[in-house]
Amino acid sequence: MPDLPRKKVGLISCSGEELPEGTVTRRAVRKVLETLRPDDTVTLCLPLFLAGGEGERSFARFYPTIAIDGCDKRCAARATEKYSARPAVSIVVSETAKAAECRDIGTARHLNEAGMRLADSVAGLIAEETDRLLKKAGRKTPVSSAAVVGCSCNSSLPSGTVRIHGRATRISGLPLIFAQHRDQGLGLDEKTGTVLLETVKIYNEVPDGQQQDWTEALVKEYAQFLKEKV
């Protein structure tokens, strides 16, 4: 059976090399990836939006994202929106530090104790937002089954194109979704459209008011898929 990726939250940190707040973003993101929510989060280097290909740029269209910026220039949030899609959440460390009256946090190379505490605090904030986005609110204990935490460099989800209202619409994960449902024995009946749409919605944003159109298009495409794979 194909291994359809689970829905996760993408974390984009600015990693700003000039400011200690940039190092806080980086350390906070790594803490969430390694310790707090390793099974629910992935990351991507911010400059990959510029240097990478479509796989990298489709990142935020596939994952809801949290942008974590060191300063109010908000490079991570703006880059995510410019090259991929608007981030679901934007956190600015300098504002968090100001609210916590945290002034001296060390240097970009070496955070001091206060800087480390600030990074922990930001990591907690990211974990809370992750839970909210995945509708897992209320969790307190870090959950981990991952031995190694990696980034999403060069990883992209295969997509398929379906005509909806006469317009070619790209749907992330479509080949895997179809294959998984076929392997699970989903045939063509009155429930097929609903089942397909529910899975597709995990990985794609279906515009309001277009669910019926999407359902009909998916069923038509799935019928073709089944015919070709016999």
Added chain:
Amino acid sequence: MSGTRRKISVVPCSGIGKSLGAAAREAAFILDEDLRPDATKIVALSLLVMGDEQAKREVAGGEAVAIDGCKLECAAKGLACSGAGRVHKVAVFDVIRRHRGLKPEGVCDLNEDGLKLARATAGEAAKIVDDVNAEDGHA
């Protein structure tokens, strides 16, 4: 040595997923703070990527060193797109080939091999800085 020379911009990649990206970042700090503090200045790649005017002014037309962790070379590409006059590339993935046996691990906190790799990378970058300054008559 002239006191008015323009500092060489140093841009490390922002690699956050792998140890080689972390080594690139650490190498930039070693170069800028320990080895050649009077000759270099770190410019944040995220600012260049987003076209920050001040960051672009700092690199425009000047000499720059890109320190990249992986073959995608985000730092070198970011500098090239930002109008740097000449981009000198230092690739951590090449440096590690010249230092066989190193097994860098960690991202926020590099292990000892990771720090050794960062120091070796910074050393190669420092040589480039010296060569550039020698060309310009600042040696």
